[in-house]
Amino acid sequence: MTAVTDEGWTGGAPSSHERDAAQVEGTEIRFMWDYGVTVPLWDATGLLPDDRVWLGTALGLPSDLVDDLRAWGEAMENLDANPRLGTPKAFRDLDRQAKKLVTRLQDELAGRFTVTYVSW
Numbered sequence: 112m113t114a115v116t117d118e119g120w121t122g123g124a125p126s127s128h129e130r131d132a133a134q135v136e137g138t139e140i141r142f143m144w145d146y147g148v149t150v151p152l153w154d155a156t157g158l159l160p161d162d163r164v165w166l167g168t169a170l171g172l173p174s175d176l177v178d179d180l181r182a183w184g185e186a187m188e189n190l191d192a193n194p195r196l197g198t199p200k201a202f203r204d205l206d207r208q209a210k211k212l213v214t215r216l217q218d219e220l221a222g223r224f225t226v227t228y229v230s231w
Contacts, residue, residue: 134169135154135159135169135170135224136154136155136156137154137155137156138223138224138225139154139155139224139225139226139227140152140153140154140159140170140216140220140224140225140226140227141153141154141226141227141228141229142209142212142213142216142226142227142228142229143228143229144187144209144229144230144231145158146187146188146191147188148161148184148187149161149181149184149185150166150177150180150181150184151180151183151184151187151209152166152170152180152216161181161184163177170219170220170224171219171220171223172216172219173219176212176215176216176219179212179215180212183205183208183209183212186205186208187205190202190205202231206230206231209228209230210228213226213228
């Protein structure tokens with residue numbers, strides 16, 4: 112299970128079994144950069160599961176959006192794993208992609224959740 116410490120988030124995404132089925136806490140979903148995270152979405156209690164079925168049930172996200180979120184998380188991990196790739200342009204490009212994903216998320220979650228982007 113992911114935990115919050117004074118240093119920040121630790122651990123990976125909780126499994127869908129570690130959270131109540133389809134339970135999201137609060138009215139805000141945060142899209143945040145964090146290495147080691149596949150799907151960068153948090154609610155009031157922490158990192159959401161990255162399980163496709165859970166995200167579809169709990170948030171109603173279509174599978175293509177989940178795929179794009181996962182691809183973004185993998186691209187972020189790739190920058191971390193390959194420091195020579197981590198140019199300012201690469202981070203700007205990833206930030207631009209994140210903003211597009213946040214817009215798509217807000218469209219999907221409108222009326223149920225507010226989506227907040229926390230950039231690096």
